[in-house]
Amino acid sequence: MVKYYWLLQTREKQQLHTIILLLVISFIKREFTISSVRSAIYISLLSKYFIQVLNFALVLIVARILTPEEIGVYAIVASLVMILNELKLMGGGLYIVREKILDDNKIRAAGTVMLLWSWGVGILLLFMSVFINDFYQVEHLNHLAQILSISFFIAPFSGVLYSLNTRALNYKGLMKAQVISQVVNVASTLLFLFLGFKYFSMAIGLLLSTFTEFFILKYISKHPAFFKLTFTGLNTVMSFGFFSSISAIINRLIKAIPELLIGKYFNTHSVGIFSRGNGFISFVEEIIIQAVKPVSLPILSNAVRNGDCVKTKYIESSVLLSGVCLPIFVTISIVAYPVILFLFGEQWGESVEYAKLLAVAGAIKVMHSFSASVLIACLYEKQLLFKQLVLFFISMLILFLTKESLSLLCYGLIVISFVDLILTTYLLKKYLSLGIFEFMKAHLKNIYLSFFAGGVAFLLSDIVDFENTVHLYSIVILVVVMPITWFSGIYLLKHPLTPEINIIFSKLINKRG
Numbered sequence: 001m002v003k004y005y006w007l008l009q010t011r012e013k014q015q016l017h018t019i020i021l022l023l024v025i026s027f028i029k030r031e032f033t034i035s036s037v038r039s040a041i042y043i044s045l046l047s048k049y050f051i052q053v054l055n056f057a058l059v060l061i062v063a064r065i066l067t068p069e070e071i072g073v074y075a076i077v078a079s080l081v082m083i084l085n086e087l088k089l090m091g092g093g094l095y096i097v098r099e100k101i102l103d104d105n106k107i108r109a110a111g112t113v114m115l116l117w118s119w120g121v122g123i124l125l126l127f128m129s130v131f132i133n134d135f136y137q138v139e140h141l142n143h144l145a146q147i148l149s150i151s152f153f154i155a156p157f158s159g160v161l162y163s164l165n166t167r168a169l170n171y172k173g174l175m176k177a178q179v180i181s182q183v184v185n186v187a188s189t190l191l192f193l194f195l196g197f198k199y200f201s202m203a204i205g206l207l208l209s210t211f212t213e214f215f216i217l218k219y220i221s222k223h224p225a226f227f228k229l230t231f232t233g234l235n236t237v238m239s240f241g242f243f244s245s246i247s248a249i250i251n252r253l254i255k256a257i258p259e260l261l262i263g264k265y266f267n268t269h270s271v272g273i274f275s276r277g278n279g280f281i282s283f284v285e286e287i288i289i290q291a292v293k294p295v296s297l298p299i300l301s302n303a304v305r306n307g308d309c310v311k312t313k314y315i316e317s318s319v320l321l322s323g324v325c326l327p328i329f330v331t332i333s334i335v336a337y338p339v340i341l342f343l344f345g346e347q348w349g350e351s352v353e354y355a356k357l358l359a360v361a362g363a364i365k366v367m368h369s370f371s372a373s374v375l376i377a378c379l380y381e382k383q384l385l386f387k388q389l390v391l392f393f394i395s396m397l398i399l400f401l402t403k404e405s406l407s408l409l410c411y412g413l414i415v416i417s418f419v420d421l422i423l424t425t426y427l428l429k430k431y432l433s434l435g436i437f438e439f440m441k442a443h444l445k446n447i448y449l450s451f452f453a454g455g456v457a458f459l460l461s462d463i464v465d466f467e468n469t470v471h472l473y474s475i476v477i478l479v480v481v482m483p484i485t486w487f488s489g490i491y492l493l494k495h496p497l498t499p500e501i502n503i504i505f506s507k508l509i510n511k512r513g
Contacts, residue, residue, distance in 0.1 A: 047174075047175035047178050050179060051178060051179065051182045052283075052286070052287065055182065055185075055186070057186075058185075058186045058189060058190070059279070059283075060343060060344065061190065061193075062189070062193065062202065063276070063343075063345060063348065064344065064345045065193055066199065067269075067347065068269050068272030068348070068350075069272060070198055070199050070268075070272070071272035071276070072267070072268030072269055072270065072271030072272035073138055073140060073144070073199050073268050074144060074199040074202055074203070075259050075263075075268075075271050075272060075275045076136060076138065076141060076259060076268070076271060077132070077141055077144040077145050077148060077203075078148075079260050079263075080145070080260070081125070081148050082252055082255070082256045083249070083252050083253055083256050084121045084125055084152070085252075086245065086248050086249040087117055087118075087249060088114070088117055088118035088121050088152055088156075088159075090113060090114070090117040090242075090245055091113065091237055091239065091242055091245055092111065092113040092117075092163070093114070093159050093163040093166075094163075095110045095236075095237045096110045096160065096163035096164060096166075097163050097166050097167045102167070105230065105232070105233070106237075107160065107164070107223070107227065108227050108228055108230045109230055109233040109234055109236070110163070110237050111156055111157075111159075111160045111229075112227075112229045112234060112237075113234055113238055114155065114156035114159045115156040115229070116234075118155040118156045118159070119153055119156070121152050122149045122150075122151075122152030122153050125145055125148070125149040125152065126146060126149050128145060129141070129142040129146050129149070132145055135264070136264060138263070138268055140200075143200070144200065147200070147203040147204065147207055151207060151210040154210050154211065155210075157225050157226060157227075158210070158214045160223070160225075160227065161214075161217035161221045161223065162174065162177075162217060164221060164223050165217065165221060170220065173220040176216060177217050178213070180212060180213075180216055181209045181210070181212040181213035181216065182209060184208055184209050184212040185205045185206060185209035186205070188201075188204060188205040188208045188209070189201050189202055189204070189205030189206075192205065243382050243384065243385045244372075244376050244381050244384070244385075246385055247372065247381070247384050247388045250385075250388040250391070250392045251388060253392060254392060254395045257395070257396070258274065258399060258413065259271055259274065259275060261399060261400075261403050261409070262274055262406065262409070265403055266406070270406060273348070273350045273351045273354070274351070274406055274409075276348050276351040277336075277340070277352070277353075277354035277355035277358055278354070278355075278358055280339075280340060280344075280351075280355050281329075281332070281358045281361075281362045282362075284329075284362075285362050288324050288325050289325075289369055310374060310378060311428075311432045311433055311434045314371075314374050314428070314432065315434070315442045316496065317370050318367055318368065318370060318439075318443070319442055319443060320496060320500070321366060322366060322367050322443060323445070323446050323449065323495055323496065323497045324497070325363065325366040326363050326446050326447075326449070326450040327446075327449050327450050327452075327454075327486055327489070329359040329360070329362050329363035329450075330359075330363060330451075330454040330457070331453050331454065331457045331478075331482055332355065332356065332359040333356045333357075333359040333360055333454075334356075334454060334461055335461055335466060335474075335478060336352050336355045336356050336359065337352045338466045338469070338471050338474035338478070339475065339478070340352050340355060341471050342471035342472065353407065354407070354410050357410035357411065357413075358410055358413065360414050361410070361414045361416070361417040362417075363450075364414065364417040364418055364420075364421055365417040365420060365421070368424040368425070368428075371424045371427070371428060375427070375431070378431070380427075383427060383430075383431060384427070387424065387427050391416075391420055391423055394416070395416045395419075398412045398415055398416055399412055399416075425439060445494075445495050445496075446495075448489075448493055449486070449489045449490070449495065452489045453482065453485055453486060453489065456481065456485045457482065460477065460478070460481060464477060487501070
């Protein structure tokens with residue numbers, strides 16, 4: 001199910017990350033004022049959170065209507081689309097936003113690059129649809145691939161319009177396009193579900209959402225939606241963000257391969273069960289990261305801009321994020337059972353075991369969540385790409401060695417997360433002078449906080465029989481006890497998050513006053 005959730009928000013997630021990263025770099029180069037950067041980020045985050053809530057509500061409904069087998073059928077195709085989706089714009093959007101002097105010829109060049117890559121990927125997906133049923137021995141994969149391939153033929157035109165509006169700081173217009181298109185997605189998906197289209201309803205909903213976004217972007221844009229092709233200046237366009245784009249593709253490959261392996265060597269039921277646990281962990285991680293980014297990224301951007309010690313600011317940002325994520329992941333690894341069954345229904349009980357293991361992998365991985373952003377901002381894109389290539393080959397080896405069972409595969413993902421931690425730490429040590437002991441010392445309070453939260457969660461699981469207690473009661477207990485535990489640990493340890501929490505509380509008190 002993680003791939004369905006990812007595809008529900010794929011455009012918004014990638015666009016938001018691009019907006020934030022571009023604004024941070026632009027602010028470093030004094031292209032935008034801090035007020036415009038802050039305003040753009042907050043507008044983007046507002047639409048992002050609304051869409052996440054909307055999409056997660058849809059995921060909850062779909063999880064109770066479709067079976068794990070049916071979800072697994074969709075997840076296989078969605079995994080392929082997840083990989084190919086990274087190729088479709090290939091630097092064109094970055095070029096439009098970042099080019100200092102932009103004219104019609106340059107827009108046409110960027111659009112041509114987007115069209116060549118996106119249409120090429122769409123044609124590739126159509127070609128793959130001819131063989132995909134036989135390869136996985138599953139029916140209807142070809143039809144799902146064909147439906148989802150249509151979005152690749154619309155992407156270059158939407159991409160040009162989106163990038164031009166991003167350049168013009170028209171974030172209210174972009175928010176309108178994103179929100180309305182996702183409302184259409186939710187409504188159409190539910191409609192076709194109730195009409196009995198099963199997993200096809202998700203593909204149809206995404207397709208209608210894509211068309212809706214295109215027409216809204218066309219309406220709010222001054223520039224025409226369609227453009228003439230040109231073959232002049234294509235290399236210049238592709239050089240914008242080329243290394244970071246390839247790094248993103250490799251990252252998507254590492255995330256998508258497990259579902260593809262499970263679909264090949266197991267069955268669609270196993271794909272659905274694994275995706276449910278993985279999707280739950282990914283959702284929690286994404287929500288927290290987006291909450292911390294408005295605080296952490298300005299810290300990093302100011303450090304690069306002012307020539308301050310980037311290493312110190314990176315550590316501060318990482319500690320803030322991990323202070324929220326680590327205790328939550330540790331708690332999930334202990335009490336995932338009532339949470340997953342309450343949210344998604346009894347049929348997803350098998351995914352609890354995998355969610356617990358994947359929470360451990362998430363806890364390891366989250367410590368360097370901002371590494372790519374800071375390395376790109378410091379112009380170490382090639383080094384980041386080399387690290388991703390090394391991680392990819394190691395990951396493929398580990399995944400093929402652990403494909404004998406779902407549990408073993410999850411342990412393999414834990415090992416991959418640990419390898420990623422080591423490689424990233426080495427990269428940061430070499431280029432930012434960040435030592436492993438210095439980094440771990442800074443995270444000591446996060447480790448203590450996680451042990452504290454995990455200990456309380458373990459005691460609760462020992463006192464309360466979560467497997468035989470009404471799930472609603474279990475959730476109420478966790479919602480009451482665990483936040484109190486977290487806040488208590490933050491203040492007892494005098495965690496760096498304490499000032500941030502105090503600011504939030506003071507703002508809330510002032511508003512009430």
